[in-house]
Amino acid sequence: MIWVAQMLGLLSFALGIACFYQQQDLRLKQLMVLLNINNALHFFLLGGITACLSSLISALRNTLAIKFQSAWLATLFIAITLVLGLPLIHHPADWLPLLGSCIGSYAVFCCTGIKLRGIFLLGALCWLLNNIWLGSIGGTLLETMLLITNLRTIYLLRKQTGLINT
Numbered sequence: 117m118i119w120v121a122q123m124l125g126l127l128s129f130a131l132g133i134a135c136f137y138q139q140q141d142l143r144l145k146q147l148m149v150l151l152n153i154n155n156a157l158h159f160f161l162l163g164g165i166t167a168c169l170s171s172l173i174s175a176l177r178n179t180l181a182i183k184f185q186s187a188w189l190a191t192l193f194i195a196i197t198l199v200l201g202l203p204l205i206h207h208p209a210d211w212l213p214l215l216g217s218c219i220g221s222y223a224v225f226c227c228t229g230i231k232l233r234g235i236f237l238l239g240a241l242c243w244l245l246n247n248i249w250l251g252s253i254g255g256t257l258l259e260t261m262l263l264i265t266n267l268r269t270i271y272l273l274r275k276q277t278g279l280i281n282t
Contacts, residue, residue, distance in 0.1 A: 194222070
């Protein structure tokens with residue numbers, strides 16, 4: 117069964133790269149919903165219950181974030197993540213996906229463009245540590261590549277807006 121979990125992790129790796137190559141916020145959020153659903157199953161099979169829960173909440177959150185920008189919704193999803201996630205914490209590493217999910221909630225509901233991707237970098241660091249802890253090969257590759265890809269996209273967006281001279 118572990119090989120199925122690792123294969124799903126590799127699928128997440130591919131979906132994640134596709135996500136952060138997106139320069140349009142809408143397409144980024146749509147792909148993230150698919151990534152979150154796949155990650156939920158991946159983490160469940162690895163025994164990462166807080167990561168599974170955080171991924172499911174993130175899928176719902178990202179679906180709503182396609183249509184809505186709202187600090188109120190960000191606060192609501194942060195609260196939902198903590199209320200449902202806190203009882204599942206049995207190890208300090210269980211905090212990582214909850215923190216990553218809370219950061220993501222703020223990002224998708226309150227940020228756009230370069231700021232959105234910059235905040236995602238912080239969440240990616242939490243998820244990277246979580247994936248290393250769980251032994252997720254695809255997840256570790258995913259978050260490493262997301263950090264690199266997201267930094268590249270931020271650079272390109274800054275270049276397009278004239279914030280970087282060439």
